Amino acid sequence: MDAPPRAADEVVGLCRDLIRFDTSNFGPSGSKGEREAAEYVAARLDEVGIASTLLESEARRTSLVAEWAPVGCDTSLPPLMIHGHTDVVPAMASDWQLDPFAGEVIDDYVWGRGAVDMKDFDAIVLAVVRERQRTGRPPRRPIRLVFTADEEAGGPRGSGWLAEHHPDLLADCSEAIGEVGGFSLTVNEQRLYLIQTAEKGLAWLNLIADGTAGHGSMRNDDNAITHLAEAVSRVGSYRWPPRIRPAQQQFLDAIETALGVRISTDDAEQTLARLGSIARMVGATMSHTANPTMLGGGYKVNVIPGQATAGIDGRFIPGHEQEFYDTITELIGEKVRYEVVTGDVAVETTFDGDLAAAMTASLQAADPGSLAVPFMMSAGTDAKAWSKLGIRCFGFAPLRLPPELDFVALFHGVDERVPVESLQFGCRVLDDFLDRA
Ligand SMILES: [Zn+2]
Incomplete structure (x- = not known):
């Protein structure tokens, strides 16, 4: 009988299989494939004797929870959650070089959405x-495996629902x-591994300007469109002052050392621009942001409407939520009010303690001389839901990448792909980590 496949051999096939489930999440208008993907994961776990529970917030919006606590792991320790989502953002096949849901391997990359x-x-x-599990090597402590639906729509039918209904x-x-x-x-030959320890909070706002409706040919000093336009302009052009949290300070320090330059917090974004597209992810975490994204109002050119609205995509720094909302109130002025359409918490932990040490040690064992550095994300993940249960969340999905690969651009990007070698590296690091975590 052949020896069972090792993780490094099996990982590519598993990744290709998962990509072939089209799990596109279209937000409020629904999704597909999440149940099939969850059943696939459950079957792969069942093959090695791990039972899963499938949970559905709505029909076919399927998440999976499984307990992996084999004989030999220390059940006196609290479980470590390892989580991943199975949904993806949609892909426009005509933009891609390859079918986004074929899971092809070309030039040592696995291609496909997800x-x-x-x-x-x-x-x-x-x-x-x-x-x-096949070779009888238990993790040091119990592991709670969680695979979620609906992450790409903010998780109301996945992580958010699980945390609320199945805490x-x-x-x-x-x-x-x-x-x-x-x-x-x-950066300058120094390999940094970026560990996410924080993410910004979410504040999707609707600005509402009320005024006096009337004929477009008359004088009108209480025009809702004018009130709104002034408010939107002030919000959109406001330069938010830097708010540097410990994670970003550690990140900036590491970049300073690697680049051999001083980074002042006032022009951090400019210095970070030298790092390529990672600057887009990290640069936006130096301050709050509030971008006007939608405008609505009026129905005929000679009628002044009584109301006008605008959408603002706001993202606030952990620990400064109140300051963000106070500033918005000030910027929009007395003639305009806001309502929160979608709000969610910021997430923040510190990069210290045994688990951070385990991540660093596992990365260094697989890539000697590398450095683990915390950073803050500008976008949100399922970590928001877990953090509400008091769980400390880290972004740690290890991949050693070729220096020239514009990795950040591949998230939700065209021709999304991952090097086979990076997947195999990830297996080595995670395997080592399970002995230390
Ligand atoms: Zn994701």
């Missing part, structure tokens, strides 16, 4: 758990690892 966000890590987790399945976990982090960034 290859980096985040069927890569889903596959790494499955591969490592399966290998250890009993999750809340005993003390820490969690998942996206987005653990990938390498090479």
Whole structure:
């Protein structure tokens, strides 16, 4: 009989299989494939004797929770959650060089929607758990495996629903690892591994200007369109002052050392621009942001409407939520009010303690001389839901990447792909980490 496949051999097949489930999430208008993907994951776990529970917030919006606590792991320790989402953002096939849902391997890359966000890590987790289970190597502590639906729409039918309706399945976990982090960034030959320890909060706002409706030919000093336009202009052109949290300070320090330059917080974005597209992810975490994104009002050119509205995509720094809203109130003035259409918490932990030490040690064991550095994400993940249960969340989905690969651009990008070698590296690091975590 052939020896069972090792994680490094199996991970590519698992990743390709997962990509072939089209799990496109179209937001409020629905999704597809999440149940099939969850059943696939459950079957792969079942093959090595791990039972899963499938949970649906709505028909076919399927998430999975499984307990992996084999004989030999220390059940006196609280479980560690390892989580990944199975949905993806849609892909416009005509823009791609290859079918986004074929899961092809070309030039040592696995191609397809989800290859980096985040069927890569889903596959790494499955591969490592399966290998250890088959070869009788328990993790140091119990592992709670969680695969979610609906992350790409903010998780109301996935992580958010699970945390609200099934906290009993999750809340005993003390820490969690998942996206987005653990990938390498090479700066002047120094390989940094970016561990996500924080993410900004979400404030999608609707601005509402009320005025006096009337004929477009008359004088009108209480024009809702004018009030709104002034408010939108002030919000959009406001330069938010830097608010540097410990994670970004550590990140900036590491970049300073690697680049051999001083970074002043006032022009951090400019200095970071030298790092390429990672600057887009990290630069936006130096301050709050509030971008006007939608405008609405009026129905005929000679009628002044009584109301006008605008959409604002606001993202606030952890610990400064009140300041963000106070500033918005000030900027929009007395004639305009706002309502929060969608709001969610900021997430923040510190990069210290045993688990951070375990991440650093596992990365250094696989890539000697590398450095693990915390950073803050400008976008949101399932970590928001887990953090509400008091779980410390880290973005740690390890990948060693070729220095020239514009990794950040591949998230939700065209021709999304991941190097086979990076998947195999991820397996080695996660495997080692399970002995230390
Ligand atoms: Zn993701």
